[in-house]
């Protein structure tokens with residue numbers, strides 16, 4: 001092999017390595033950004049979380065995605081209250097930003113989204129206006145409104161959201 005041949009094979013090898021690397025990086029970004037339509041396993045979720053934590057500059061979740069995560073966590077707390085037989089007196093004010101938070105795909109925020117967001121907020125208001133006899137049913141109706149919107153816009157988190165349902 002001549003020196004220039006050796007040099008070119010080195011360049012080719014380097015480019016091949018580089019494209020494998022950027023392919024892996026693209027996979028990680030694709031898995032992490034926005035609505036995950038595939039149903040992720042717990043292991044996938046951990047992998048994505050790790051990737052996100054290791055590369056915070058690559059992936060900044062949208063305002064809406066951050067709100068959704070908070071809604072999920074806060075509703076877990078409300079669920080515990082309802083399971084103890086308490087009627088929550090309020091829910092976090094920032095839930096109302098579901099109408100204005102910027103989504104990963106701004107095109108998602110159409111009239112259907114707006115109507116379903118309104119139905120969701122009303123179902124939250126119904127929980128805090130419940131009497132002890134109806135609070136559990138009203139809580140589960142709220143979870144159904146989460147799922148209704150997700151069936152149209154974002155199927156990935158549905159199995160996770162279903163876990164908010166209070167067993168009969």
Ligand code: HEC
Pocket residue numbers: 033034035036061062063064065066068069071072075102103104105108113114116117118120142143145146147149150153154157160161
């Ligand atoms: C009006 C429609 C709508 C309603 C109602 C709704 N969601 Fe979402 N949700 C979305 C959309 C759209 C996204 C994608 C957000 C993005 O990537 O910007 C999303 C994303 C999510 C995510 C993934 C966030 C992430 O880490 O990327 C979770 C979890 C979630 N929602 C949970 C819930 C829960 C729990 C409820 C009810 C308490 C709920 N959603 C109600 C539309 C909705």
